[in-house]
Structure formats: C-alpha cells, structure tokens
Amino acid sequence: MTAVSQTATPPRPASAGDAVPMVSIRGVGKSFGTNEVLRDIDLTVDRSEVVCLIGPSGSGKSTLLRCINFLEVYDRGEIRIEGKLVGYTDDAQRRRLSNRDLRDLRRNVGMVFQQFNLWPHMTALENVAEALVQVRGMDKAAASAHAGRMLDRVGLAAKADSYPARLSGGQQQRVAIARVIAMEPHLMLFDEPTSALDPELVGEVLQVMRDLAADGMTMVVVTHEMGFAANVADKVAFLDRGRIAAFGTPREVFHEATEPRVQQFLQTYHERNSF
Amino acid sequence: MLDFALFVQYGPALLRGFGVTILCWGAGCLIGMALGFVLMLLRQVPVKPLRWIIRAYIEVIRGTPFLIQLFLLYSGGPSFGLRLEATTAGILGLGLYGSAYFAEIFRAGYQAVPKGQVEAALSLGMSYGAILRRVIVPAMLVSTIPAIVNMMAILTKETVVLSIITVPELMYEMQTMAAETFATFETILGMALFYWLLVEVVSRLGRRLEARVTRFLTHASPQGSSTETATARA
Numbered sequence: 001m002t003a004v005s006q007t008a009t010p011p012r013p014a015s016a017g018d019a020v021p022m023v024s025i026r027g028v029g030k031s032f033g034t035n036e037v038l039r040d041i042d043l044t045v046d047r048s049e050v051v052c053l054i055g056p057s058g059s060g061k062s063t064l065l066r067c068i069n070f071l072e073v074y075d076r077g078e079i080r081i082e083g084k085l086v087g088y089t090d091d092a093q094r095r096r097l098s099n100r101d102l103r104d105l106r107r108n109v110g111m112v113f114q115q116f117n118l119w120p121h122m123t124a125l126e127n128v129a130e131a132l133v134q135v136r137g138m139d140k141a142a143a144s145a146h147a148g149r150m151l152d153r154v155g156l157a158a159k160a161d162s163y164p165a166r167l168s169g170g171q172q173q174r175v176a177i178a179r180v181i182a183m184e185p186h187l188m189l190f191d192e193p194t195s196a197l198d199p200e201l202v203g204e205v206l207q208v209m210r211d212l213a214a215d216g217m218t219m220v221v222v223t224h225e226m227g228f229a230a231n232v233a234d235k236v237a238f239l240d241r242g243r244i245a246a247f248g249t250p251r252e253v254f255h256e257a258t259e260p261r262v263q264q265f266l267q268t269y270h271e272r273n274s275f
Numbered sequence: 276m277l278d279f280a281l282f283v284q285y286g287p288a289l290l291r292g293f294g295v296t297i298l299c300w301g302a303g304c305l306i307g308m309a310l311g312f313v314l315m316l317l318r319q320v321p322v323k324p325l326r327w328i329i330r331a332y333i334e335v336i337r338g339t340p341f342l343i344q345l346f347l348l349y350s351g352g353p354s355f356g357l358r359l360e361a362t363t364a365g366i367l368g369l370g371l372y373g374s375a376y377f378a379e380i381f382r383a384g385y386q387a388v389p390k391g392q393v394e395a396a397l398s399l400g401m402s403y404g405a406i407l408r409r410v411i412v413p414a415m416l417v418s419t420i421p422a423i424v425n426m427m428a429i430l431t432k433e434t435v436v437l438s439i440i441t442v443p444e445l446m447y448e449m450q451t452m453a454a455e456t457f458a459t460f461e462t463i464l465g466m467a468l469f470y471w472l473l474v475e476v477v478s479r480l481g482r483r484l485e486a487r488v489t490r491f492l493t494h495a496s497p498q499g500s501s502t503e504t505a506t507a508r509a
Contacts, residue, residue: 069398099403107400117391121413121491130409131399161496176395183399 027077055239110180170201292448307373336375384415424481
C-alpha cells in the first residue's frame with residue numbers, strides 16, 4: 001500500500017517531493033467482445049501537468065479517459081489516482097469497488113463532456129450548486145454563494161439565473177466547467193470539450209482551460225485542438241488503434257515523431273485546416 | 276320531456292357518488308403510479324427472474340379486461356383469504372390495473388433520460404438516490420407527463436366498472452336513479468356530464484403541470500418569463 005497524504009489538499013505546483021503521481025496507468029487493456037479498444041496502455045500524469053490525448057477517431061482516447069474515473073470499466077492492468085486503485089479493490093481478489101467507494105474516488109476527479117451534459121431543468125447556478133449540496137453536504141445558501149463565485153470565475157456571473165436552453169454552447173460548457181471546479185477536484189478530465197461547439201465559440205472555452213492550467217490544475221484532455229495541445233500541454237500522447245503510438249512534449253510529438261501514423265495524422269490535420 | 280327535478284331529488288346521492296368516484300380514481304391513480312414506479316425501478320435490476328416476473332405481471336394485467344381482474348380480486352379474493360370491502364377492492368383493483376400501464380410509461384421515460392446527464396452526476400460523485408431524485412425523475416416528467424395525464428383520464432372512466440362490485444360511486448348511484456324512476460335519458464345525460472367534467476379537470480391540470488415541468492424550455496429563468504427580464508435581472 002502506498003501512503004497518500006495529499007488527498008485533502010487542493011492541487012499545487014509540482015515539486016520534486018511528489019513521489020506519487022496524480023494518475024498512473026499501467027498495462028491497461030479493454031475489450032468490447034473481441035474488439036480490443038485499449039492495449040497495454042502506460043501513462044503517467046504528474047501533479048499540475050496538462051496531458052493531451054490526441055489521435056484519429058476510434059483510437060481509444062475517449063475510452064481511456066473514461067476509464068480514469070471508471071465511467072468505463074477497464075479489464076486489464078491498473079489505473080491509480082493519487083496512488084489509489086481505480087474501480088477495484090487493491091488486493092489479490094480485485095473485486096469491483098462498491099458504489100460508495102467509487103463515489104469517494106470520483107468526488108476528487110472532475111469530468112467535462114463533449115455534450116456539456118448540464119441538467120436542463122436547473123439554472124446555471126443550480127447546476128453548479130447541486131453537487132455541493134448532494135455530495136459535499138453544504139447547505140443551500142452556502143452552496144449558491146460558492147456556485148456564484150465559480151460562475152464568476154468562468155465569466156458567467158450574469159447568466160446565473162438562466163436555464164441551459166438559453167445559453168450558447170460555449171456558455172454551457174463554461175457552466176459545466178464551473179460545476180466541476182466548484183467541487184475542487186484534484187484532477188480534471190476533458191472529453192473533447194470543444195468538439196460540439198461552433199468554431200467562434202471554441203476560443204472562450206479554451207481560454208477558461210488555459211486559466212485552469214495556469215492555476216496549476218492537473219488536466220487530462222482529449223482534444224482535436226492541436227493548437228491547444230501544442231501550446232498548453234506539458235505532454236502529448238498520440239493514440240492509434242488502442243495503443244500509445246507516440247508520447248512526449250508537444251515538440252517531440254508534433255515535430256520530432258517518426259511514427260508514420262503520427263505524421264499521416266498531422267498531415268491530414270494540416271490539410272484540413274489550410275485553405 | 277326532460278325531468279330535471281330528478282337531479283334535485285337525487286342530487287345528494289349523485290354528489291356522494293361523484294365523491295366516491297373521485298376518491299377511488301385519485302387513490303387508484305396514486306397507488307398505480309407508486310407501484311408502477313417501483314415496478315419500473317425493479318425492472319432495471321439486472322436479475323433475470325425478477326424481470327420475467329414483472330414482465331409477466333404487466334402482460335397479464337394489460338392482456339385481461341379490468342372487469343375480470345376486479346371480479347377475481349373481489350369475488351375470488353376470499354378463496355385466498357383476502358376479504359375486501361367493495362370500495363377498498365375497487366381502489367386496489369384500479370391501482371393494480373393502472374400500475375401495469377404506469378410502469379410501461381415510466382420505463383419509456385427512464386430510457387429516454389439522456390445518458391450524459393446521468394454520467395455528469397456520477398462523475399461528480401452523486402449517489403444513485405440523489406441522481407434519481409434530482410436528475411432522472413425531473414427529466415422523466417418532461418417526456419411522460421402527457422402519457423401520465425392520458426392514463427389518468429382513462430382511469431376516470433374505468434371507475435364505472437366499480438359499480439358492478441357495488442362500490443357506491445357515481446355510476447352506481449345513477450343506475451339506482453334510473454332503476455327507481457325509469458328516467459333513462461336523464462341518467463345517461465347526467466353521467467356524460469359528470470365524467471366529462473372530471474376528464475376536463477384532469478386534462479386542464481395536466482396541461483398546467485406540463486407547462487410547469489417544461490418551464491426551462493420556454494422560460495429564460497425561473498423568475499423571468501422572457502429573455503428580456505433575465506437580462507434585466509442580470
């Protein structure tokens with residue numbers, strides 16, 4: 001058993017003393033029937049690091065991300081968050097964790113979805129305050145006040161009383177981010193957070209994510225925004241057919257990678273974005 | 276000629292009957308919805324025999340006439356040691372009958388809840404109970420209110436069957452009036468009016484409820500009724 005002493009503290013800048021990585025993925029595999037969607041994945045995310053997962057669709061990026069908070073069940077290997085094994089008991093039996101233990105794990109791991117997934121019957125403020133009341137046990141007034149500050153942080157204090165149906169995609173995604181950061185997670189997972197947005201709305205969401213990264217949030221981001229990956233990520237992992245085909249700093253992956261699949265992918269990307 | 280004096284003479288009995296009809300209908304709906312909801316939830320449990328039993332229950336209830344179910348419960352009940360008063364049997368019968376239909380309505384509503392809304396709640400660490408109360412049920416209401424109101428309207432008219440097991444509801448009192456006065460036409464006219472009134476009230480309430488639960492689609496915010504008010508507040 002690895003001792004974890006940092007679970008109660010908010011994310012902070014990485015230092016040499018951090019023995020336990022935020023996320024440690026070792027030999028993870030997953031199959032849907034005979035289809036192997038993840039094969040022998042190894043990946044380490046240190047505190048305050050931003051790691052982008054890129055690659056063609058169907059390469060397993062989203063599946064890998066969803067395995068980290070066990071929305072998707074992985075079959076082989078192990079994923080640890082702050083040293084704690086995700087989804088299974090940390091012994092020889094390796095039984096599935098109870099829902100209660102899963103909840104304890106998930107409350108420190110925030111997730112932002114491609115489709116925002118706000119609750120449409122609640123206002124922006126209520127969306128952010130909900131988990132504070134239901135999970136953190138805050139009283140309603142305190143939760144609303146805290147939620148208001150979080151909406152302010154993503155620049156949406158003025159939209160607190162609006163229902164999601166009246167917000168633009170970019171605004172909805174920023175509310176979704178506020179909903180996550182209100183819980184003060186140690187780690188945030190982003191599943192293609194800008195893929196469902198109109199091009200002119202992508203920037204505002206990426207800006208909020210840049211701010212979070214600058215504040216030292218540990219982030220794992222599945223994205224097709226190569227610019228974001230190149231400028232903000234500390235590490236980039238290129239997935240192809242369920243494997244990590246290239247891994248390193250953005251410079252190493254974008255400019256120095258020799259794998260044909262990576263070059264082909266980047267080539268296609270550049271061609272699509274040039275006109 | 277129509278003899279409206281009959282309605283004065285039989286007024287108290289008819290109103291009492293109407294009251295019993297509303298009681299049986301209301302209690303039957305409540306039992307039906309509560310039981311239907313539980314059946315729907317149990318169907319989500321991944322235990323096959325449990326699912327088969329619930330499916331069989333729903334198929335039997337939906338596949339047989341309400342009249343026969345009521346007879347089985349009221350007249351056949353004593354053979355199994357179940358002795359019920361007519362009104363109790365009537366309410367229970369309506370509830371069991373309604374539960375099969377409500378279970379199906381709720382199942383459709385449950386399946387229609389966007390998976391992402393539940394995943395968002397799960398990823399925040401919410402418990403299943405909290406997710407059910409705060410996310411699933413509100414989303415279900417939006418898609419199922421029309422079907423729920425429809426079923427409630429159907430049940431108002433199924434209450435007439437209760438007269439056959441001597442529940443003193445509206446139909447029963449009307450038949451008494453008809454038998455004692457031979458005023459068939461007045462009776463039929465009166466019944467049509469009373470049941471129409473009941474269904475009309477139910478559908479009006481249903482429309483208001485529907486407007487209430489879909490408020491977030493038509494309103495900018497809970498307080499404001501338009502985008503302007505929302506911006507003004509902000």
